[in-house]
Amino acid sequence: MGRYLLSRFLQSILILLGISFVTFVLLYVLPADPVRQIAGRSATAETVENIRRQLGLDQPFIVQYGRYLAGLAQGDLGRSYLQKSEVTELILSRLPASLQLMAAGIFAELVLGLGMGIAAAVLRGRMADQLLMMTSFVTVSAPQFVVSLLMLYIFAVRLGWFPIGGYGTAAHLVLPALTLGILGSGWYSRMMRSSMIDVLRADYIRTARAKGLGRSRVILRHALPNAILPVIAMIGIDIGIFMGGIVVVESVFGWPGIGQLAWQAIQRVDIPIIMGVTLISACAIVLGNLLADLIAPMIDPRIRLK
Amino acid sequence: MTVDARPLSGADKAPGTAAPVLTVEGLTVSVRTEGGLRPLVRDLSFTLARGEVLAIAGESGSGKSITSLAIMGLLPPPAVRVTAGHIRLGSTDLTALPEAAMRAVRGDRIAMIFQEPMTSLNPVMTVGAQLIEAIRTHEPVGRADARRRAVEALGAVRLSEPVRRMGQYPHELSGGMRQRVMIAMALALRPEVLIADEPTTALDVTVQREVLDLLRDLQRETGTAIILITHDMGVVAEMADRVIVMKDGAMVETAPTRDLFRTPGAPYTRALLAAVPRMGAGAVRGEMPVVETVAALSDVVVRFPLRGGLFGRVTRNVHAVEHVGLEIRRGETLALVGESGCGKSTIARAIVGLVPHEGAINVAGKELRQLDPAGRRALCRDVQMVFQDPMAALDPRMRVGDLIAEPLLIHGIGSAADRRDRAAELLARVGLEKDHAARYPHEFSGGQRQRICIARALALNPRLIIADESVSALDVSVQARVLTLLRDLQEELGLSYLFISHDMAVVENISDRVAVMYLGQIVEMGSRAQIFGNPQHPYTCRLIEAVPVPDPEHRRPPGVRLTGEIPTPVHSVGAGPERVRLTDVGGGHLVAAH
Numbered sequence: 075m076g077r078y079l080l081s082r083f084l085q086s087i088l089i090l091l092g093i094s095f096v097t098f099v100l101l102y103v104l105p106a107d108p109v110r111q112i113a114g115r116s117a118t119a120e121t122v123e124n125i126r127r128q129l130g131l132d133q134p135f136i137v138q139y140g141r142y143l144a145g146l147a148q149g150d151l152g153r154s155y156l157q158k159s160e161v162t163e164l165i166l167s168r169l170p171a172s173l174q175l176m177a178a179g180i181f182a183e184l185v186l187g188l189g190m191g192i193a194a195a196v197l198r199g200r201m202a203d204q205l206l207m208m209t210s211f212v213t214v215s216a217p218q219f220v221v222s223l224l225m226l227y228i229f230a231v232r233l234g235w236f237p238i239g240g241y242g243t244a245a246h247l248v249l250p251a252l253t254l255g256i257l258g259s260g261w262y263s264r265m266m267r268s269s270m271i272d273v274l275r276a277d278y279i280r281t282a283r284a285k286g287l288g289r290s291r292v293i294l295r296h297a298l299p300n301a302i303l304p305v306i307a308m309i310g311i312d313i314g315i316f317m318g319g320i321v322v323v324e325s326v327f328g329w330p331g332i333g334q335l336a337w338q339a340i341q342r343v344d345i346p347i348i349m350g351v352t353l354i355s356a357c358a359i360v361l362g363n364l365l366a367d368l369i370a371p372m373i374d375p376r377i378r379l380k
Numbered sequence: 381m382t383v384d385a386r387p388l389s390g391a392d393k394a395p396g397t398a399a400p401v402l403t404v405e406g407l408t409v410s411v412r413t414e415g416g417l418r419p420l421v422r423d424l425s426f427t428l429a430r431g432e433v434l435a436i437a438g439e440s441g442s443g444k445s446i447t448s449l450a451i452m453g454l455l456p457p458p459a460v461r462v463t464a465g466h467i468r469l470g471s472t473d474l475t476a477l478p479e480a481a482m483r484a485v486r487g488d489r490i491a492m493i494f495q496e497p498m499t500s501l502n503p504v505m506t507v508g509a510q511l512i513e514a515i516r517t518h519e520p521v522g523r524a525d526a527r528r529r530a531v532e533a534l535g536a537v538r539l540s541e542p543v544r545r546m547g548q549y550p551h552e553l554s555g556g557m558r559q560r561v562m563i564a565m566a567l568a569l570r571p572e573v574l575i576a577d578e579p580t581t582a583l584d585v586t587v588q589r590e591v592l593d594l595l596r597d598l599q600r601e602t603g604t605a606i607i608l609i610t611h612d613m614g615v616v617a618e619m620a621d622r623v624i625v626m627k628d629g630a631m632v633e634t635a636p637t638r639d640l641f642r643t644p645g646a647p648y649t650r651a652l653l654a655a656v657p658r659m660g661a662g663a664v665r666g667e668m669p670v671v672e673t674v675a676a677l678s679d680v681v682v683r684f685p686l687r688g689g690l691f692g693r694v695t696r697n698v699h700a701v702e703h704v705g706l707e708i709r710r711g712e713t714l715a716l717v718g719e720s721g722c723g724k725s726t727i728a729r730a731i732v733g734l735v736p737h738e739g740a741i742n743v744a745g746k747e748l749r750q751l752d753p754a755g756r757r758a759l760c761r762d763v764q765m766v767f768q769d770p771m772a773a774l775d776p777r778m779r780v781g782d783l784i785a786e787p788l789l790i791h792g793i794g795s796a797a798d799r800r801d802r803a804a805e806l807l808a809r810v811g812l813e814k815d816h817a818a819r820y821p822h823e824f825s826g827g828q829r830q831r832i833c834i835a836r837a838l839a840l841n842p843r844l845i846i847a848d849e850s851v852s853a854l855d856v857s858v859q860a861r862v863l864t865l866l867r868d869l870q871e872e873l874g875l876s877y878l879f880i881s882h883d884m885a886v887v888e889n890i891s892d893r894v895a896v897m898y899l900g901q902i903v904e905m906g907s908r909a910q911i912f913g914n915p916q917h918p919y920t921c922r923l924i925e926a927v928p929v930p931d932p933e934h935r936r937p938p939g940v941r942l943t944g945e946i947p948t949p950v951h952s953v954g955a956g957p958e959r960v961r962l963t964d965v966g967g968g969h970l971v972a973a974h
Contacts (some may be wrong), residue, residue, distance in 0.1 A: 277499040283454055285514045285565070295513075299504045353423035374504050375549040 082367075086360045093356045094146070094349070101345050102150060108343040112155050129155065142349070152346035154314070154339075161350040165332055169354075171241055172320065172331030175254070176358075178247055179323075180309075180316065182255025188305070191266025193302075196293060198271060206263065214260035218319055222326040225253045238340035250327040257319050258312065265305055273301040284346060299373050306370055310363035317355045328364050399470075400427035401572050401605050402451070402490075406465035409443070409450050417463060420446045422630045424465070428573065428605050433596075434861070435608045435620035435637070439652075439855035440826070442628035444609045448575045451607070452492055453482040455765035457508040469572070488518040491566035497559035501550040507534075509544030514565050533568040534561070537594060555720075556587035563594065570602055577609040583720035585882060587924040592618060603764040611855060613656045614885075614928030617641060618935060620806040625649050637932045655860040656930045657885035659912065665680050674843050674876045675731060675744075675763070676707040680739035682726050686950065699949045700726040701737070703959055708844060711870065715887040715908075717923065718897035721949065724880045727897075728846045731878070732763050744843055761791060764837035768849035771827035780832055781817025787839045806835040810865060827858035831865065838869070846878045853887060863890055884927045887911050896920045899949050901960050904967035916971040 109126045126132050130141060145152055151161035194206040213221070229249055230238040236249045273279065274297055282296040317333075324333035332351050339347035371377040409421040421443040428434050449455050451467055453474060454736055467474040469489060474482065475696045494500045502510060511530035515521065523528070527546070534542035537560040550558055559579065566574055576595065580588035596619060599606055608619055618621055624634045625648065633646040645652045672786060682701040685694040701723040707712045716724045730737040731792050733748060733756050741748040741786065744762045751759060767773045774783055775816075785799040794802065804814040810831040821829055830850065847866070851859045869875055881887050887894060894911040896904040896919065904917040915921045929936065951957065960972035 092493065160609060277496050278502040281494065281500045281562070281565075282454060282502065284486055284492045286483045286485070287513070287516050288483060296502050296505075300502070376503060376551050 082364055086364070089305050089360060090353060090356055094353060095139070095145070097349060097352045098142065099135075101348060102135055102138070104343070106343045108155055108345055111343050146353075151350040154347050155344050156342055157344070157347075161346045164335060165349065165350050165354055168330055168332045168335050171329060172324070172333060174247065175250055175324070175329055175331055176316070176320065178251035179254030179258070179320070181236060181260035183316075184253050185308075186259035187262025188266050188302070190263035191305075192270055192293070192298070192301075194263065194267040195270030195274065198267075203267075209269070210260040210263040212260075213256050214264075216257075218257055218322040219326060221257055222250075222253050222323050225249055225256075226326060239326075241328075241330050246329075250323050250329055253323050253327075254316070254319050257323075258316060261308070261312065262305060265308060266301065269304050270297060270301040273297045276300070303374055305374070306366050308366075310359075310366035313359045313362035314355075315360065400918060401430045402428040402607075404447075404451070404465070405466040406467070407447070407450060407462065407467060408464040409446050409455065409460065410463040411460045412458075415636060419463070420460065420629050421450070424626075424629075424631055426624055426631070426634065428607060429742070430572075430605055431599070431603045432622065432914050433599065433606045433608060433620045435610060435616040435623045436626060437610055437613065437616050437623055437652075438626035439611055439857065442626040443528075444626050445577055446629075446948070447626075448492065448577050448607065448609050451573075451575060452486060452490060453477070453479075454486075471800065481689065484518070487566075487571075488569050489571055490573045490575065491569065491571040492575040492577065493559070493562045493566050493579050496553050497562055497582065497583050498705075500562055501558055503550055506546065507548055507550065507553070511546070511561070511565050515568055516685070518569055529741045530564075533564040536567070536598065537561070537564040539564070544945060550928070554587075555583055559583060559587075559591055560594065563591075563598070567598055567602060567604065571604060573607065574604050574611070574630060575607045578611070580615065581610070581612070585884065586719065586922055586926040588615075588928070590956075592928070595619070612928065613653060613930045617930045617932040618928045625652065637943055640934050641930070647819055648949075651857060656856040657860070657863075657883070657889050658857070658926060658930060659885055659888050659924070671710045673707050674710050674744060676740075677727070677731070678705040678740045678742075680704045680727070680730060680737050680741060681724060682723070682730050682735055682737045696950050696952050697956075699900050699951055699957055701730065702957060704737070704897075704900075704902055705903065706895055706902065708876050708878055710843070710873045710876055712892040713870065713890055715879045715881060715891035715894045716897060717881055717884065717887050719882060720921075722897040723900040723949070724897050725848055728765065728848050728878065728880055731844075731846065732760070732765060751958070757791075760787075761840040763843050763844045763846065764840065764842040765846045765848060766837050766850040767835050768828070768853055770833050770853075771821065774829060776794055776821055777845075778820075779817065780819055780821065780824075783821070783832065784817070784836045784839055787836060792842065793840075802839065803835075806838055807832075809860060809869075810835045825858075827862060829853055830854060830858075830862055834862075834865065835867070841873075842875070844876045844878065848880045848958070849882070850879075852881065852883060859886070866890065884923055896923065899947060901957070901972070902962065902970075903960060903972040903974075904970065905962070906971075910967065910969040914969070916965060916969070917974055 109122055109131060113122050113125055123132075130138060133141075142152065149162070151165070153159070154161055154164060157164065190206050190210060194203045197203045226238065226249065229235050237243075237246050240246055265364070279292060279297060282292045287296075320331065321333040321337055323329065324331045325337045328334075332354060335347060336351040338344075339351065388699055404427070405425050407421060407424040410417040410419045424447060426434070436447060438444045446455070446460070450462055451474065455461055462475050465475070469485065472485070474485065477485070501507070508527065508530055511533060512523065512526045515526040515529055516523075519526075531546060532543045534545050539545050539557060539560050545553070545561070547587055550561075553561065563579075579595065580591050583591060592615065595606070598604070606619075608615070612617060620637045622634065622636050623640045625640070625646065626630045627648050632648045633640065633644070635645070640649065641653065644653055646761075646781055680701055681703060684698040684700060686696040686698065687694055704723075704727060706714065716725050716727065726735060729735045731741055731743065731748075737749075743759055746755065746759060748756070748759070774780075778786075781800065781803045784803040788799045788802060790792055793799070800817070803817055807814055807816055812828060812835070816824075821832065824832065833850075851862050854862060863886065864879065870877065877890075879887065879890055888908065893906050893907050894905065895902050896911065896917065898919045904911065904915070904920045911920060912924065915924055925936070949957070962970040965971050
């Protein structure tokens with residue numbers, strides 16, 4: 075187990091290095107010039123050149139990337155171009171809010187998705203199954219900002235059940251978390267449904283029924299642990315898509331997390347923040363996958379970590 | 381047409397003559413299709429006496445499994461249901477019982493074991509948890525009591541170390557051990573009726589024998605009545621007091637086992653019994669003159685590395701095939717027998733170049749390891765394979781004619797018209813119609829599909845056909861006809877067969893020479909007469925003795941009980957199994973020292 079974690083840790087370092095490189099290249103070749111954003115429209119060419127030299131942006135790519143990595147090795151994500159503070163501090167101050175939203179969002183996503191999937195599989199071919207699958211199709215294909223705005227309009231503006239935006243109380247958390255849950259539930263419900271249908275056909279389900287077990291026990295005790303295995307593997311992969319949703323949802327609901335931070339930074343070409351948030355998101359994805367791989371053998375004894 | 385419990389002639393126990401434990405009256409089970417209700421079982425009536433073993437025998441599609449599911453109330457809803465008749469357990473009418481009440485019967489008063497022990501246990505629950513669950517579902521006992529009874533039940537099916545088994549998962553047990561767990565689970569609550577649906581069909585023949593012995597012993601101890609669903613007349617003869625023969629959903633004949641085997645009434649029963657392969661019934665063929673060798677293996681080794689550790693180093697090897705040497709002559713059938721995991725299929729795959737090997741494999745005068753990729757492809761013309769499951773071996777989206785002509789296409793032989801003609805000719809050769817070429821595989825029966833596979837194997841005029849369990853999945857009557865076809869083709873075309881099988885009776889029927897494999901090595905090899913008439917190695921003897929004899933007059937005494945672990949072919953790097961040495965005991969009959 076220790077060995078396994080060590081090898082996974084080394085792999086993760088390589089993955090993060092690769093991601094930092096690709097992101098850095100993309101930002102380097104981007105036509106938008108961060109210096110122009112800092113200096114403003116009226117700045118003279120001399121001022122612009124000064125700023126560029128100060129930030130080290132006149133150096134060749136390899137030097138810039140080398141410096142960034144050197145900082146990274148010491149836990150230094152650099153300094154924001156526009157906010158005049160350390161990126162590490164900015165991210166750390168916003169991380170708790172984002173983690174809270176992520177946890178609530180993933181919880182909502184799983185409860186909705188798995189619940190719908192199980193119900194659809196058990197009621198397969200009936201009206202309810204078709205309705206559920208239609209719903210999942212809508213949530214999968216609807217744009218994230220449309221769903222966010224719709225939720226905001228219905229539950230905050232019209233019904234006034236929840237605050238329109240902001241952060242602080244549990245009531246503030248409900249709408250953004252539910253929105254993330256609805257957005258992500260479609261994939262999970264479809265996957266859960268087909269996995270569950272396969273498992274319900276298995277010989278050991280027939281054995282369980284032949285023992286005289288009741289329907290709910292057959293489904294929850296015998297079918298669910300087997301059916302959930304492919305879904306767990308997907309949670310790790312899904313974190314990436316989920317992070318994209320976080321950026322949109324945090325912006326719409328005014329949630330002061332790293333998604334909102336990233337959104338602002340992208341608009342202003344604040345490269346150190348974009349790099350920092352990207353790397354933090356990559357860490358989340360790597361950790362999510364590791365977690366999924368660690369949970370799977372707890373459910374299925376046939377899976378061995380190696 | 382209710383059949384009374386007739387007096388049993390010569391059964392080793394006296395079943396109760398009181399009221400039957402189970403009565404089936406006019407049972408009709410139908411499936412709802414687009415064309416209306418179609419009956420799967422028609423007007424079936426029988427009774428089951430306390431302590432009796434009743435076999436329901438028949439080929440696939442006869443309705444025997446549907447009958448058992450109907451008794452259990454497990455017919456797949458909503459399409460399949462009982463449309464007429466009654467099933468009475470004692471005085472309870474099961475067909476009128478609501479689901480909740482039926483649930484209390486299932487597992488408690490009627491239990492069932494299934495054909496596939498490998499998949500019939502939940503892979504993510506321990507054996508113990510599954511047993512305890514079965515007990516606590518029906519009896520108000522605490523965890524500790526249920527656990528104690530579960531351990532007792534595992535001991536009763538003679539599993540070694542029952543306490544340790546409780547904590548194990550199904551994948552840690554062999555097929556035979558899993559079927560024992562299933563039996564323990566079914567009998568833990570002492571049901572009145574046990575339905576065993578092909579309980580040993582998926583097991584190796586020696587394991588089959590152990591499980592049958594076990595079932596018989598337990599039945600004697602507990603007095604549970606057994607309905608044994610099987611296609612194997614050998615198993616019927618060994619086990620049953622009374623037999624019902626079914627065909628196309630209806631009862632053809634019912635009689636006490638001895639009477640049925642001695643004087644079968646219905647023509648279908650007679651045909652079924654005639655088709656059963658029997659030991660000692662193989663066609664006698666004269667000594668063949670020594671002719672050219674089609675394939676020769678010498679010192680062939682196949683190992684599969686198992687990796688582990690931080691850098692994926694090879695830590696252990698599966699020794700699938702160890703120093704095997706054999707040769708196949710022109711026009712002969714060499715049978716390779718042994719139980720699952722003994723390496724017989726790996727040898728087949730090595731000959732066609734699908735797994736890397738060490739040692740020398742010489743096919744049609746060419747050394748396999750010295751061939752370039754083009755040469756290897758050309759070699760496919762000389763060696764073709766026919767597999768066990770014809771449905772899986774035929775692409776469901778291709779027409780039969782295209783399937784048969786595909787080898788010609790791959791090797792660039794002939795024009796499109798030539799290939800079409802050849803496919804038609806081959807179809808006729810294997811006993812199908814020429815116009816079948818335009819149909820798809822799903823339109824054919826299992827036996828016809830295997831004929832299509834044989835036609836495809838013949839397309840390139842091979843010298844050697846490797847038949848890997850090619851008749852194992854077929855019903856006996858179909859099996860007999862396919863074996864006849866293989867024999868005819870051999871005589872006509874001078875083909876050689878490497879016939880891989882676990883079924884000793886079939887091997888005895890078709891082979892000229894036999895090689896017996898155990899844990900990757902050949903332990904005995906010789907002519908059919910030598911192997912079956914004078915088996916020398918204890919493993920060969922065990923294989924032959926384990927075959928159920930389709931004759932109720934000659935029931936065998938219980939075999940030697942084996943409860944320990946099976947030896948494994950997995951060894952650490954550097955280590956390996958002890959190599960056996962074959963010595964000639966006369967007339968080319970090779971036997972390993974033992």
